[in-house]
Amino acid sequence: MSLTRLTQGPLTLGVELPLDNDWSPSGERARRDDARPFGVPDMDAHAERIAQVDRLGFRAAWLRDVPLYDPAFGDAGQVFELFTYLGYLARHTDHLLLGTAAAVLPLRQPWLVRKAAATVQALSGNRLLLGVASGDRPVEYPLFGEDFAQRGAQFREAVEILKGQTDAQLSSGQALLPHAPQLPLLAAGLAQQSPHWVGREMDGWLAYPGTPQDHIKRVGLWRQVAGDKPYVSFIHLDLLERPDAPTTRHRFGVSAGREGLIRELEAMQAAGVNHIGLHFRRNQRPLDETLEEIGREVLPRFQGQAPVIEPHAKETADVD
Template sequence: MARVFPEGRLVYGMQLPIQSQSTIYAEPWEATAGAADLAAVARAADRAGFGYVATCDHVAIPRHMAGPMSTIWYDPIATLSFLAGITENVRLLSHVAILGLRHPLLSAKQYATVDHLSGGRLILGVGAGHVKEEFEVLGVDFARRGAVLDETLDALRAALGPEEYPEFEGELFSFKDLGQLPRPVQERIPVWVGGSSPAAVRRAAVRGDGWLPQGDPLDKLPAQIARIKELRAEAGVAGPVEFGAITAPLYVGEPGWDTGRRTLTGKAEALAEALRAYKAIGIDQIQVRFRNRDRAELIDQITAFGSEVGPLLND
């Protein structure tokens, strides 16, 4: 079991715009943006030293939820594959893939191919999902989605391993004598588990290589980190685990427009000082988001963060 990023350093990544457009975080200009805009932002993050870029996952949004969620959710496999071909160093994270919607051999084929095409840059972020209709239309038991995800993760450990003919025997899934090439470049695909419920925290502890919290404020994170460490010890799970956090929205510099009361703004040192608080409590990687009014401003923010704030995070 290996870490994705070096121990003791605070790494930064970002959820990409455009590919998911919930009204909670999407900026207005994203509604008419397309592949060229997505590519430009991803390349900017790659150049700016971001640890990862991330994409979301929803198959279909029911009409009654489309207002706040929108129906714009790019497919993660297609999007990560596209990003693999236009970036060089940045890691590619699914944040998060709803693996229970798909047979583990199908997911293994898709994500092994992404890892192969990207030269070993995949991070598999996973979650249980929350849209009931999405499960029902695909014939998956929504009430048992946690148990389904747990077994899917166990099956994927086998299916994403080094063997051309992986074997697994479980309650829901079993396979053997079925070959899948290409294999992933990475000897072990890192699995980061998303969610902050007790079940998600336990899943991260027992089955994950990392944890992706869902909106926990800074003061709630130490208890969650301690709980994951406790659960791993009880389960006898050895090896490192990487802890993440989602920061408040950021703006490097003085915006000159209303970025919202929760947005952290200011000079590089002030932002870095605020973000170093995450490192102090044991966070390994922060997911940042920038307020912006168009693609150019977002790329400027990404570039400024990488050149001015990033180098100060580990002082």
């Protein structure tokens, strides 16, 4: 089961897409040269980078759901539509768990979300982690014909559909195909619900980035309402070249050398965090070099030594 794999190890590590450092000084220069708006990453090497992440043994890749690029918000996520891109990534990886962080349920038809998620689950070999959210961009809701103020109620109704609790609406003989086991549901934040509702109805929590001290408080709340269900968060990382470079904090993360990153992750583990997704858009070094260093020097300290998979091994395992 994907949730079990997510938490196999004292602390597991993943990546948050897009795999581009377009928020760094060099990335900003490249963006201007390419005439891309702010927040629109360079996706030219995305297949190569996700294959590298898979080969190195990262546990999961997380995708944002950004239906509408808004210059005022300035973040296009990974550009591609969520579920379509999940299918593409499944084809280009062998072992990597594929997570949504998170599908905005009030802006999506929930029966189709369920079908799309079941499709990804079947074609990926049960590697999907379905993170869901109520959304936080008011400008999107009128475009989709939805009421921003009602997104909490819409979220609850969509979760009922995703969990099969409304299947009595189907007529005799009707079914939503493909059949899939219960989809693993993780809530991003509280999704306009109470902590107790989220702890009871969700299989895991996608907590917003914060310091280890922030997570001690949040994990304590999560354990009260959800027991040992997975607790996941993210770090916006700028991995410096000097392993012993001092650590400085910035919004949502740290700038640190490898030793500082390890200390930060150890503190996250001690706080009770089960999985951390690393976000690299601020990273100043070349991303392929950064990923290799983390895969070689950091992953084994937390996940154990994962097998190195030969690139393009997926090409021999096509589904007809």
